[in-house]
Amino acid sequence: MDFVRLVPGFPLLGVVLVALTGRFLGRRGTALVACGAVGLAFAVALGVTGALLQTPPESREVEVSLFTWAAVSDFQVDVSLLLDPLSAVMILVVSGVGFLIHVYSVGYMAQDPGFRRYFAYLNLFVFSMVILVLAGNFLLLYVGWELVGLCSYLLISFWYERKEAAKAGMKAFVTTRIGDFGFALGIFLIFATFHTLDYAEVFGSASQVLTTGLATAITLLLFLGAVGKSAQIPLYVWLPDAMEGPTPVSALIHAATMVTAGVYMVTRTHVLFELAPISMLVVAVIGAATAFYAATIATAQDDIKRVLAYSTISQLGYMFLAVGVGAYAAGIFHLTTHAFFKALMFLGAGSVMHALAGEQDIQKMGGLRWTMPLTSITFLAGWLAISGIPPFSGFFSKDEILASAFASGQILLWLVGVITAGITAFYMSRQVFLVFFGEPRYSQHTAIHAEHRSVPHESPWIMTIPLAILAVLAALGGFLGPVLEDFLGPVFAASEARQSLPPLNEAALIILSVAAAGLGIFIAWLGYIRRGVDPKLVAARLGLVYRLVRNKYYVDEVYHALLIRPVWQAASVLATAVDQAGIDGVVNALGSIMQSAGRGLRRVQTGFVRSYALIFLVGVLLVLAISTLR
Amino acid sequence: MPTTQELIAISPEIILALWALSVMFLDLLIAQSRKSILAYWSLLGLLLAGGAEFSLWGREEILFQGAFVQDNLSLFLDLVLLLATGLSLLMAKGYIKDLEMEHGEYYTLTLFATLGGMLMAGAGDLLIVFLGLEVLSLSLYVLSGFRRTEPMAQEASLKYFLLGAFASGFLLYGIALVFGSTGTTLLGGIAVAITEGGLLGDPLLLLGLGLLGVGLSFKVALVPFHMWTPDVYEGAPTPVAGYMSVVAKAAGFAAALRIFLSAFLQLAGDWTLLLSLLALLTMSGGNIIALAQSNMKRLLAYSSIAHAGYILLGVIALNSWGLSSVLFYLAAYGFMNLGAFAVIVALRDGEREYLALNDYAGLGSRHPLLALSMAIFMLSLAGVPPTAGFLAKFYIFGAAVQAGYGWLAILAVLNSVLAAFYYLRVIVIMYMREPAGQVAKMTHSPALALAIFLAVIGTVQLGLFPAAVVELAQASLFPFLGS
Amino acid sequence: MPGCKTYAILFPAMLQDYLLLAVLLVVATIFPIGGLITAFIIRPHRPGKIKGDTYECGLETIGETWVQFRVQYYIYALVFLIFDIETIFLLPWAVAYNQLGLFSLIEMFIFLALLLGGLVYAWRKGALEWI
DSSP, rough: OOOHHHHHHHHHHHHHHHHHHHOOOOOOOOHHHHHHHHHHHHHHHHHHHHHHHHHHHOOOOEEEEEEEEEEETEEEEEEEEEHHHHHHHHHHHHHHHHHHHHHHHHHTTHHHTHHHHHHHHHHHHHHHHHHHHSSSBBBHHHHHHHHHHHHHHHTTTTSSSSSSHHHHHHHHHHHHHHHHHHHHHHHHHHHHHOOOOHHHHHHHHHHHHHOHHHHHHHHHHHHHHHHHTTTOOOOHHHHHGGGGGGGHHIIIIIIIIIIGHHHHHHHTTTTHHHOOOOHHHHHHHHHHHHHHHHHHHHHTBBBHHHHHHHHHHHHHHHHHHHHTTTHHHHHHHHHHHHHHHHHHHHHHHHHHHTTTTTTTTTGGGOOHHOHHHHHHHHHHHHHHHHHHHSSSSSHHHHHHHHHHHHTTOHHHHHHHHHHHHHHHHHHHHHHHHHHSSSSOOHHHHHHHOTOOOOSSOOOHHHHHHHHHHHHHHHGGGGGGHHHHHHHHHHGGSSSOOOOOHHHHHHHHHHHHHHHHHHHHHHHHHHHSOOOOOHHHHHHHHHHEEEEEEEETGHHHHHHIIIHHHHHHHHHHHHHHIIIIIIIIHHHHHHHHHHHSSSSSSSHHHHHHHHHHHHHHHHHHHHHHHHHHHO | OHHHHHHHHHHHHHHHHHHHHHHHHHHHHHGGGTTHHHHHHHHHHHHHHHHHHHHHOOEEEGGGGGEEEHHHHHHHHHHHHHHHHHHHHHHHHHHHTTTTOOHHHHHHHHHHHHHHHHHHTTBBBBHHHHHHHHHHHHHHHHHTTOOTTTTHHHHHHHHHHHHHOOOOOHHHHHHHHHHHSOOOOOOOHHHHHHHTTOTTOOOHHHHHHHHHHHHHHHHOOTTSSTTTTHHHHHHHHHHHHHHHHIIIIHHHHHHHHHHHHHHHHHGGGHHHHHHHHHHHHHHHHHHHHHHHHOOOHHHHHHHHHHHHHHHHHHHHSSHHHHHHHHHHHHHHHHHHHHHHHHHHHEEETTTEOOOOOOGTTTTTHHHHHHHOOOOOOHHHHTOOOOOOHHHHHHHHHEEEEEOOOHHHHHHHHHHHHHHHHHHHHHHHHHHHHHOOSSSSOOOOHHHHHHHHHHHHHHHHHHHHHHHHHHHHHHHHHHHHOOO | HHHHHHHHHHSSSTHHHHHHHHHHHHHHHHHHHHHHHHHHHOOOOOHHHHHOOOOOOOOOOOOOOSSSOOOHHHHHHHHHHHHHHHHHHHHHHHTTTHHHHHHHHHHHHHHHHHHHHHHHHHHHHHTTOOO
């Protein structure tokens, strides 16, 4: 199982090869190296997971120490990888979905001049994310945490000539930094309390060392980091803007992997969270609130990627709801299925945009199911999965979360979850109906592709094959549920299992949530297929509410007015006052001194040395006074 | 009469001395057009001396009745000195040729200066400290004025000389007072005399110690003994400035460690307040003034002052963690600071140097590799993980916290936040600003590229895999403090 | 001796050595000043032009005496210093030669070689040529 070091090793090798020799490899070679690196990482991940399965469930925890990073006397931090069922699932998701997206990117980015740079960043991201999930201590976790943030920044502003892209990258960086600040403080607090950063030691002694107050402080600080990274209220604003990056990047980083790092981190540190009931409640409430809130925004967006972005925020809320009520396995299960169907839909959206020369407005699409059959079918699988229609994967994982919430006694949170499920079904159906059904509304202009075809066409096989694989996973991934729960069981053995509900109640819950989903789809069908209800009329009728939702509750504007503008103004005042008057003044004064000194250079020079010596002498007197008098 | 064993134990110093002389005589035989042979010859000498150091590791020799000590501490510091010298010679080779000052004396003096530093690192007697200091200083006075047709260089050299002589006077006076009080200049003897003679509160001794401190503070440029630093760095040839910033500092701290550890350990309580004050003044003074600099060399001069303040924290902590972190910091600082100077050396168009900060605009797109190296050095100087500078700061501050100087560590962290501002500004200028007028040109040279490459490797290596060097540093201090 | 005790209280043991120095200092000051004063008292006083002239190696001075010297003059002085140091070191060595043995012979030759090297260096660099 020492081979686990190859999981981050291969992508790192990929980065080095692509960055250093990409010039000689050419496009084909670069693509081969980059995809091969991640593919090999996935193969190794499969191998070590298989090896893990061979061992008895109680001892499925391997720590591979690579080297000692920082060591002084009694304090030591190793760069060590921790392989247990939780990290095994995570590396499988990261490298597996990552590999498919790499392959897809070869087609999607084929014409881009920054091909090599793109794959270097993408490999670097996979490396960083693997480090994050495999880290055996908090310091390495932090390093991975910062590295994925850096990659996210680089990839969002990949097309940095576009002003919005550069701005979006900056926004993501700054917003997540706020969370990271809390995260770093949390780690400091852990170090101050435990004098170690090793997972095993911290978790092992947590129940004896921590008081409830201290545990609450630590976990809330850690959760602040998760809120930033996983785009929850109130730090979610960066994720929709992050859609300025290339679409495969949105699929990989801003849907399937990096944004779920917060969920992973809370799950990993669940030992600490369970010592702090208040923190657990905060996690669950923030999760449920975000799920509902982001879903409402998604109902009124027209940008194909932004709908998906808000949907991602909403689904991440579900995951936090799950871990907040102690259903960690359910949270990771939903994380996995979400990685499948959301990556699928992002890639599908990318495929649509590819065909329509970059068009992103769903009002200008329609009828694509005839021209892009494969994309449509796979997208439909994702749609049914996220809407929670059995037997698609999203149904199982979402149902598991809702049942857990109900069983834990948080009826209100459960209700929010069910309503959100209905809204989710509605906005996804709206998107599907507007994009793939109905009459084509794209003008001839947007449809003309580089190859001068008059109609939109299906994407090349290198893009559709990953779509097909993801579609199968999105459709059937739900049946992995029991296996996954069984596999993850030992990790959460210490925490109490959820009280199982009577079968009748369980069935009632399932029927309720499926009914909510069905209702959502039906309303969308009424509005966008049958045209029985005119959505515009409904929007007008709703008035203020619609405007609020349409404009994302004006949160960006509020942040801008309350936070960004004052800081900016203060900075510019400082810049003019200090920089121009102060520093420039000093510089100018120095310049004029130099000029006036021109004539009597020698005299000024001795003058300088004399004053230097005087200051020196003052120092000597100071030293002598302190050293003898004390 | 020295025994063979003693001669073997001091062989690195002997090799270096002979090598410096040989460079001087070779210079007489070599035509002006082929002077660069001397650079390779000098590097060979450094390699030999370094090899001798390695073979002596773990020997713990006390030589010449205690006047000189060749233990792991001196070997570690010697290796840092030799490495820094090697890097600066690689930088200098093309530079002094382009600026028409390619004289053999450059190499001779550099080697002699390093020899002086090595004497300080292994000194077992205050007079050897003084001897080493003078050998180092006299060479540096000449080197800093090496471009003798330039008024700036003349000014730098003269200023450095005057103030250096001033400081040497204080150091010598301190030695005299200590001798007057204890009756010996041997470091070990002083410690014995303090215990046996009950000299703990002796004002003469404290006065002497204070003056010794002044002399060394000048060498490592602590505020308020720092005034010469920016002027001299600016006037001196750039490789010399880089060399001084590392070698003089390392040698000064080496002597300070020797003196305080071997002779005055019992007086530890008496100097912490003073040193804390000096550290605080030095960090804050260096960083604040550095903020307003627009010249790269002056910026690095003030930055080097600030770093001396950080290093002082480790001396104050005075536990095994703190002192080994001083050694680690010196090694890390050697790589990152010389690297930064090497980039400055590279950024010139034959004779014209680009020293203004604004000249770095657009470097990111024009010379991506050079800009990347500079970015690494700046990040490391700022203390961003996972570079050498981060771990060095981490160790030093951690040691201060462990020794109960939490307040000092907090002030130091605040200082490094402040410092990050001007280091990152260099990166911002390189990557995010378009050049206003003429684009800075770069001079290619294999030796210089090797220097930058080695510095990058060192900076990254010490940041990612510091364990080996930390272990060496800890082993160096074992005889003084136990584990 | 009762006086001795007071003396010891007034001057701590360590400072006794310095007292000797102080005595020496006083004596050393009194001697030349006393000599000058005695000479002033007993000498005849007959000033003349030649007597009041500046003495410079027995030659008559020409022009101002407050002039700049060529820098090369100092280089000559430095080269001269080589021989000066050589003499200073050689003399005591020669006096004690019989007791010192083989090692000091080798040591002296190393020293001479270094000095000679310095001279060769200065020579080759053109320090001995008057330009």
